[in-house]
Structures are given as C-alpha cells and as structure tokens.
Amino acid sequence: MTGTTGTTGTTGALKEAARREVDRHAEELIRLSERLHADPETAWEEHRAAAAVPEPLDRAGFDITTSYLGLETAFHARFGSGPVRIALCAEYDALPGLGHACGHNLIAASSVGAALGLAAVADDAGLTVEVYGTPAEEGGGGKIEMLDRGAFAGMDLAMMVHPAPVDVAEARPFAVSHSKISYTGRSAHAAAYPEAGINAADAFTVAQVAIGLLRQQLPTSARVHGVVTHAGDAPNAIPERATGRWYVRAETLAELAELEPRVMRAFEAGALATGCELEIEPESKPYAEFRTDETALAHYRANASALGREFAPPGQAARMNRASTDMGNVSQTVPAIHPYIGIGSLPATNHQHEFAAFCVGGNAQRALLDGAVALAWTGVDRSSSRYASASS
Incomplete structure (x- = not known):
C-alpha cells in the first residue's frame, strides 16, 4: 500500500483535503484564539475557555465530554472510528499577571483546527481523532491528573504545537x-x-x-x-x-x-x-522530561517545511524548547511530539507582556493555521506509516 493510507485515497489527496478543511474554518479558529486571548483564565479556573474551545468541534459532529474524568475545566472530543488514534492536546490556561504570554490561546485553536482537518479525512485515513482539553499546564500538572485518571490510553500519537519566538521542531524540556x-x-x-x-x-x-x-x-x-x-x-x-x-x-x-x-x-x-x-x-506531581517520537517528528519537520516554515539553528533563538511541560509526562506513556512554532516576536520571548501582544495579529494567525495544517498532515502521515507497515 505504498503511497496510500487508510482505506481509500493517496496521502497527498488526504493532506490536501485536510488543509482545505482547516482553511474553511480559518476565520472561526482565529476568532476562538482572539476570544481566549482577550479573556485569560489561570490554572484550574479556565471555565469559559473549557466551554468555548470545544464549540467548533461540537458543530462538526464530534462527541464532546465536558468535566472530563471529573476535572471541571477539562474536556474530551472524539470523531471517527478508525484503528489509528490521534490525540491533539488543547492547552488554554493563562499566566497569573501576564495573560496569554505563553500563547496557549494559539495552542488551543491550532489543535482544534488540526482535529477539524483530520475529521474531514478520518474515514478514508482510518483515523479516530481525539481532542483533549488540558487545563493547568502552567504549574498545575493538568495532563498528569488526566493521565492518572486514564486519559491518553491507547493513543498512536499525541501532538500539540506551542508558540515561541521562532520555529523549533524538537522539545527538550527540563x-x-x-x-x-x-x-x-x-x-x-x-x-x-x-x-x-x-x-x-x-x-x-x-x-x-x-x-x-x-x-x-x-x-x-x-x-x-x-x-x-x-x-x-x-x-x-x-x-x-x-x-x-x-x-x-x-x-x-x-x-x-x-x-x-x-x-x-x-x-x-x-x-x-x-x-x-x-x-x-x-502543587502537582513532577513534570517529566520529553521522549520524542522520532518518526512523527520527521514527518512534522517535512510538513512544516512544505508550508514554508523555517527552523531556527541551535543557540539563543531556540532556547524555548527547554521549557518544562506536563506534555513530557504524556510522552512517557504514548508516542508524542511537541514542536514550537514561531510568531516572529524577537526580542520578545515567552512569559513577557510583549510576547502576549504578539499572540494575536498577522504572525500569530499564520502560525495558528500553519500549526493546524502541519499537525493534521502529521496525523495523516502516521496513519500512512501504520498501514504501510501492516502491508509490508
């Protein structure tokens, strides 16, 4: 089945269909991001965000579970019934006193966009698409609480894309x-x-x-x-x-x-x-170091490059990839990637008021949509790899 994925359609055709779906929802995704940015909520208090983020998924036919696993500001959304299960993580908590100075408004919108793109090809790609609304990344360990309660079990790949001053593919958090x-x-x-x-x-x-x-x-x-x-x-x-x-x-x-x-x-x-x-x-269980799925990371690199993204060289510009995240704990359990996507903010960097200002506007919008497409394409590649491996 080289060159194909799922039950019908080439990988290229599926990717193009996913991209069209992300483009179709572009204005809606940007509005969601700006809505979160204008109304920041801190860890475990993200009640309005947890209600807003799954709304586009609900309209697209996803099965939505709110107060997921007993956590009031977590949710789970699911679409499709294919054998390859792809998880997109949507973070949406803000920083005390700094608002969305780490760009979680963009993370949430990109993950929703990627899920919508994958849902459009789920049947042909053999996918089950799942979105996890993950509260309290900024020190509260929301994903760890979710893992302890059974989340992410059986995922073939878990992904998200995080805003940073520049593009960096590999997460190496403390x-x-x-x-x-x-x-x-x-x-x-x-x-x-x-x-x-x-x-x-x-x-x-x-x-x-x-x-x-x-x-x-x-x-x-x-x-x-x-x-x-x-x-x-x-x-x-x-x-x-x-x-x-x-x-x-x-x-x-x-x-x-x-x-x-x-x-x-x-x-x-x-x-x-x-x-x-x-x-x-x-305040939470310790956050783990990150275990990167190298195959998925290679797919993400290629997909982001195909969209015109350029990765920063090692050094000062790429240091955001050392920032700790509870996505590291997810990566210890299931295959995962956590790339960073640039919003052109230098000299402003994450956790500064100036960076928060860059998390809306033209560069942020491009990063949001590119991130959504790159993640969706990586999900298609994952399915293609699984099917190619099964037929070899």
Whole structure:
C-alpha cells in the first residue's frame, strides 16, 4: 500500500483535503484564539475557555465530554472510528499577571483546527481523532491528573504545537517540580516588642541566600527559581506568615529526585535559623522530561517545511524548547511530539507582556493555521506509516 493510507485515497489527496478543511474554518479558529486571548483564565479556573474551545468541534459532529474524568475545566472530543488514534492536546490556561504570554490561546485553536482537518479525512485515513482539553499546564500538572485518571490510553500519537519566538521542531524540556513554601512565625510590634516576634519573611531571606550559594555546586543544567508571594502586611508588624512558589528543574526525573532534597534543605535552614514552622506542599506531581517520537517528528519537520516554515539553528533563538511541560509526562506513556512554532516576536520571548501582544495579529494567525495544517498532515502521515507497515 505504498503511497496510500487508510482505506481509500493517496496521502497527498488526504493532506490536501485536510488543509482545505482547516482553511474553511480559518476565520472561526482565529476568532476562538482572539476570544481566549482577550479573556485569560489561570490554572484550574479556565471555565469559559473549557466551554468555548470545544464549540467548533461540537458543530462538526464530534462527541464532546465536558468535566472530563471529573476535572471541571477539562474536556474530551472524539470523531471517527478508525484503528489509528490521534490525540491533539488543547492547552488554554493563562499566566497569573501576564495573560496569554505563553500563547496557549494559539495552542488551543491550532489543535482544534488540526482535529477539524483530520475529521474531514478520518474515514478514508482510518483515523479516530481525539481532542483533549488540558487545563493547568502552567504549574498545575493538568495532563498528569488526566493521565492518572486514564486519559491518553491507547493513543498512536499525541501532538500539540506551542508558540515561541521562532520555529523549533524538537522539545527538550527540563523535568520540574513545583512547590508552595510556607513559613509560620509570630507577629509582634516591630518597634515596641521585637523580641516577641518570629519573622517569617526572614526565613525566606535565609533560604534564598542558601539557594544562591547552593547554585555553585549544582549541575549546569539545573534551574532553581521562585517568587515570594506574601511576606507581611505592615512595616511595623513582624510578619507571622510568608509564602512563596518555587520550581526546581533538572534534565530528567531521576536527576530531579537527587537535586530536589538539596534545595528543600535550604528552606529547612530558613526555618531552623528563625524558629519558624515550615510547610512544603507540592502543587502537582513532577513534570517529566520529553521522549520524542522520532518518526512523527520527521514527518512534522517535512510538513512544516512544505508550508514554508523555517527552523531556527541551535543557540539563543531556540532556547524555548527547554521549557518544562506536563506534555513530557504524556510522552512517557504514548508516542508524542511537541514542536514550537514561531510568531516572529524577537526580542520578545515567552512569559513577557510583549510576547502576549504578539499572540494575536498577522504572525500569530499564520502560525495558528500553519500549526493546524502541519499537525493534521502529521496525523495523516502516521496513519500512512501504520498501514504501510501492516502491508509490508
């Protein structure tokens, strides 16, 4: 069956049909992206996004499940009954204080577009097309929660495309843990009764100094960073409570397991030095490193290049592919790819207000539609490879 896929039609004809379907929905996809961009919702609070994103799929005849697997802001959409199962991941959470500065509005719309394109050829390509609405990528581990509840089982390929300043095909994200750090001390009047207080803000100062010194002995690939989210309410009252959020990153989950206890000891030092009580609360299970499906990645490269996309050379311009993602956990379970698609934003980069501004407009629209087509074509290629392998 070389040159064919599914039950009827050449790969080229199926790809062209998928592209036509994406083009037919172009205005609708752009409106969806702009709607999400104008109304950002943070992790686990994406109620309006979770309702809006599956609307085009519902109109196209997908079977929609809301509050999927008991998660209020997750959904699942399914079309077709072919033996090759393709999953498209739609992220739609925003960043606190920055809105869609990581372009998840474009991710959601591109995945919907790819699904619509594949649905148009599902019967002929032998496909089942599934869209997973995945909440809380920005630190909440939404995909990990979904995996733990049975999502993605039996997928032949899971995909999404992520906005970045430039195009980078291969994701190489760090493994990462996310922790909420809380110190509890005792308040007192800072001038009249300072000896009666136990300063929770000082505990963070000690911890951050310890982390700064620890960095000298960490592997060059390690990253430790965080923010203090609360450290007192009045300058004349010794802070009785201080809280923060901290990330620890490493090349792999195995390396992270060795590194994280060393960082946590720095927080313990803050508690010991000040007399505060310390609470460390994981915000999610750790994100894993990414295991790329090389065959699918080669197909994506070829498809994106056929659309006129140019991949950045290694170096500074391509560094976004190191950003951690819970899609790494999906890739440990089923074959997956997570390419980055450029929106021409340099010098603005992800997680900046300036990048958020680039996630709408002409370059963003082209990236959205190119990403949808490239993913759809890669899904067709996956089916073609499966059928060719079965007949050889």
